[in-house]
Amino acid sequence: MATQYGNYGPGYGRPAAEGVGERPHRVPTALREPFSGRHWRELLYVLVGFPVSVVLFVLTVTMLSTGVGLTLTFLGIPVLAAGLAMCRGFGALERARARALLGLEISDPEPLRVRNRSRGGRGGAMAWMGAVLRSGTSWRHALFALVQFPWAVFSFSVTLTVWLLGWTMLTYPLWFWVFPLYGGQGGLQLYGDAQHQVYLDNPFEITVTALVGLLVTMATPWIVRALTTVDRLLVHGLLGPSRLASRVVELESDRGVVVDTAAADLRRIERDLHDGAQARLVALAMDLGLAKEKLREDPRAAAEMVDSAHGEVKTALQELRDLARGIHPAVLTDRGLDAALSSVASRCTVPVRVEVDLVDRPTPAIEGIAYFTVSELLQNVSKHSRARSASVDVWRAEDRLMLQVTDDGVGGADASAGSGLAGLAGRLDAVDGILVVDSPAGGPTTVTAELPWRESRG
Known part of the structure; x- marks a missing residue:
């Protein structure tokens, strides 16, 4: 698509005021990111996505398998259509969740094309079921339910493990006293067998544990962001409009632009003809009529009027040439x-x-x-x-x-x-x-x- 840019306007010649009002952060990005709103929204997306994906996967597998199993009878078709419609409903929920928590701007897919009774279709429930089953969007939503479930389990497990590990180790200096006071051991056990036990119980080990936790905590936002990138791709690729539908919308928009441009060009040509050459030709016809009347009475005045009309003809011809050049110049052809x-x-x-x-x-x-x-x-x-x-x-x-x-x-x-x-x-x-x-x-x-x-x- 073409990118629209502004013309040389009132701001021409002045530098753009980029970054006005923004203050540089004194805290490094790596330290700020674990507390940023974007990280917490992405974290919430992963954590909420796990139970949602479980429910969606179970319902989708149940409905689709039941519908396919009952296809030998009439009951399989409505069950299968209901399952696909349910997937479309969950797809709307997932798009809303991605917009709110991931900031993913994605358009809704094309709506169902239900055949109208007046156009030869059966209408009613049969038409709706046929539209659901024929829609590629419905099947893409069902595929999303099946593919997203294992990924949601993986991302939930990784995210929860890394996040808890980082914050647990980072805050270890604050709660390590729990082990000697209530557990009867020096601290968090790192290793143990029948002969040896290793505890994180001296100040050096506690400090190293906290530093490792800090590194893991700082890395957690980027790990979560990498995981949600896959979610963005899944939502965009399976729950958004198809490439064909997007292309159709784009072509319809382009067709509207072409029609508007052609109409504007026709209006400009009509205006130029009406205000320019047409007005001159009308005045020329009037001058020639007056010259014809004066031809016998005052031939000299009539000759002057004809000479003036000749100049008007040249001017009108030049305007017509300029207008023709504006439509499509002959030299270009x-x-x-x-x-x-x-x-x-x-x-x-x-x-x-x-x-x-x-x-x-x-x-x-x-x-x-x-x-x-x-x-x-x-x-x-x-x-x-x-x-x-x-x-x-x-x-x-x-x-x-x-x-x-x-x-x-x-x-x-x-x-x-x-x-x-x-x-x-x-x-x-x-x-x-x-x-x-x-x-x-x-x-x-x-x-x-x-x-x-x-x-x-x-």
């Missing part, structure tokens, strides 16, 4: 990007070096998007950058068409404003393109656009 971009660069207010290194031509659609992308970027250079020179480079990198516009202006473009370049990013997004802006304070500014290469068959 006839001679390709090199000549078309050189023509655009010649109209820029700063000197522009153009270098196009293409052996073949892409499809007209990609070529047109590349042309208008560079045109808009050069307009930004003329209006906002205060640059003395700029350059345009176009080349092909495997199956991608690369465009890069660089200027030596003041830089500091705000990439989060999302104003002028948002439409450009949306146009690139519609064809799986990418837009990247690099504009540090003081310049230079480099905007790189990446488009898919599609070979022209013409």
Whole structure:
């Protein structure tokens, strides 16, 4: 998908205020992490996940095995559908738990597509059961219940063992007195057989035990984080929307962008025709009508009016040429990007070096998007950058068409404003393109656009 970046806006030329108001921590990260809210949320996720996974696994195995066993009778279908629906319900719970405790932003999967009775389906309970059984999402939720259970047991055991071991050893100096007072031994027994017993009972051993506990305690957050990374992958891969569904949503969004862009272009063309060439042609028709009336009475005045109308015709033709160039320049169709971009660069207010290194031509659609992308970027250079020179480079990198516009202006473009370049990013997004802006304070500014290469068959 294309990344939307802000245009050169009011903040152009000023450095971004990053890190304002943030104070450096005096305590090292390794010492702070065992007490951080993120660690405790991840720890809670692992601990709660164990009983949840046990319940989910038992119910899933029971329902699915019963449903499969009863498939020879009609009762197997509703039992199997109910089991899959239960898995979907637990999946919603797991997504909510992952959002709250792991900070995992994940979209809900696609809903069930129940056939309507009016469209030829059976409707009612049969339609719902058929939708559940046909849904790949339902089976992915069931697979999550089966896969997540052994992992939850493993992560729960490791997490609880490491966490208790670390804090027990770290706090040993506070409670080691329990052993000589109530246990009749010097301290925590490290080793023992019929002849020898080793106790952690002198100050040196107690101190070493506490230091080892400190190391284990500091390592515990990273161990828990590594374990929950697998949980994130499981939730994202099995409980979120499928790649196909995500791609369909993305294509629908891109289609909406293309439709909106086309509608905006049509409105612009209609406005330019109505306010420009059409108005001039109406005035021209009126002037020629007056000249026709004065032709016999005052031929000289009529000639002056015809001469003025001739000038209006030239102006109207120039406006129509400019409008046609804005729709799709003829030089782009006839001679390709090199000549078309050189023509655009010649109209820029700063000197522009153009270098196009293409052996073949892409499809007209990609070529047109590349042309208008560079045109808009050069307009930004003329209006906002205060640059003395700029350059345009176009080349092909495997199956991608690369465009890069660089200027030596003041830089500091705000990439989060999302104003002028948002439409450009949306146009690139519609064809799986990418837009990247690099504009540090003081310049230079480099905007790189990446488009898919599609070979022209013409």
